[in-house]
Amino acid sequence: MELDGNAxxxxxxxxxxxEMTTEFGTCASCGARSMVGEFRVYLRAPGEVARCRQCGSxxxxxxxxRGVTCVDLRGLAAxxxx
Amino acid sequence: MERAxxxxxxxxxxxSVVELVDExxxxxxxALELPVWPGHRAGQHVDVRLTAEDGYQAQRSYAIxxxxxxxxxxxxxxxxxxxxxxxxxxxxxxxxxxxxxxGPLGGYFVWDASLGGPxxxxxxxxxxxPLRAILRHHRVVExxxxxxxxxxxxxxxxxxxxxxxxxxxxxxxxxIRFTLTGEQPEGWRGWERWTDMELLQEVTWPPxxxxxxxxxxxxxxxxxxxxxxxxxGHEPGRVLHVAFGPTGV
Numbered sequence: 001m002e003l004d005g006n007a008x009x010x011x012x013x014x015x016x017x018x019e020m021t022t023e024f025g026t027c028a029s030c031g032a033r034s035m036v037g038e039f040r041v042y043l044r045a046p047g048e049v050a051r052c053r054q055c056g057s058x059x060x061x062x063x064x065x066r067g068v069t070c071v072d073l074r075g076l077a078a079x080x081x082x
Numbered sequence: 083m084e085r086a087x088x089x090x091x092x093x094x095x096x097x098s099v100v101e102l103v104d105e106x107x108x109x110x111x112x113a114l115e116l117p118v119w120p121g122h123r124a125g126q127h128v129d130v131r132l133t134a135e136d137g138y139q140a141q142r143s144y145a146i147x148x149x150x151x152x153x154x155x156x157x158x159x160x161x162x163x164x165x166x167x168x169x170x171x172x173x174x175x176x177x178x179x180x181x182x183x184x185g186p187l188g189g190y191f192v193w194d195a196s197l198g199g200p201x202x203x204x205x206x207x208x209x210x211x212p213l214r215a216i217l218r219h220h221r222v223v224e225x226x227x228x229x230x231x232x233x234x235x236x237x238x239x240x241x242x243x244x245x246x247x248x249x250x251x252x253x254x255x256x257x258i259r260f261t262l263t264g265e266q267p268e269g270w271r272g273w274e275r276w277t278d279m280e281l282l283q284e285v286t287w288p289p290x291x292x293x294x295x296x297x298x299x300x301x302x303x304x305x306x307x308x309x310x311x312x313x314x315g316h317e318p319g320r321v322l323h324v325a326f327g328p329t330g331v
Contacts, residue, residue: 010143037188
């Protein structure tokens with residue numbers, strides 16, 4: 001089931017401490033810059049996975065284990081406010 | 083060192099169910115009393131978490147159906163037959179029960195009067211929920227921004243907030259239209275077509291008027307509408323969208 005970045009607004013607020021869906025992420029694979037709310041998001045993967053809308057590369061992964069959220073942002077070249 | 087305050091949207095809290103309203107045979111509105119509510123913006127959502135006796139937890143996002151000015155925070159939930167959370171919320175929840183949630187969440191799909199318009203709202207099925215919050219807010223603040231809602235549903239029985247929308251309680255500046263692609267009641271005067279490019283062209287303001295567009299519904303509905311609107315010449319930055327998976331007709 002494919003959703004968008006709005007579906008992980010709560011997770012991201014937990015990790016970053018503020019509203020993230022209106023920030024901009026740059027894909028490390030193709031360089032596309034888009035609003036985090038527009039990433040393609042899959043919740044049924046192990047954890048929550050966000051992919052670039054342009055090229056489909058994984059840009060963010062959040063996995064919660066025993067109350068600790070593990071975050072992988074290697075798919076992002078940059079993450080910045082609008 | 084002082085401990086930084088947690089962002090309020092992050093904290094899980096228990097709300098009490100004060101009222102349940104049947105909207106359609108598979109959809110219910112849940113009015114909640116919340117101990118701590120910082121106020122929301124029309125279009126935002128919350129995360130709801132259920133915990134089973136064995137500790138297993140399931141969490142889903144639901145749009146807020148009420149205007150920021152309404153007395154209670156209201157969620158409208160559609161039962162998905164294979165769902166983990168929605169069957170409980172629609173069939174089992176009773177007034178007085180408690181529900182764990184966090185929010186409000188989302189800063190992207192929101193509208194308030196300062197954003198102006200004209201305002202085009204495109205709803206697919208239960209995607210109407212956050213758009214109804216926007217319409218209620220529009221009414222409360224007596225906005226004169228022209229607004230138009232196009233609501234796609236399978237049949238009239240599936241139309242959520244049917245009385246409110248059919249009677250158009252939102253005032254003269256709001257225009258409400260329906261397209262029913264499954265079955266239509268006798269004498270139906272609305273559309274029966276998919277929300278394709280032609281229908282969107284008919285319903286939208288021309289791109290030069292720079293309408294602010296909110297699209298919410300199942301993923302295929304949202305993607306097609308968004309692509310069509312951009313192909314028609316609308317600015318991508320003014321076409322806001324939220325998708326909630328491939329449910330629908």
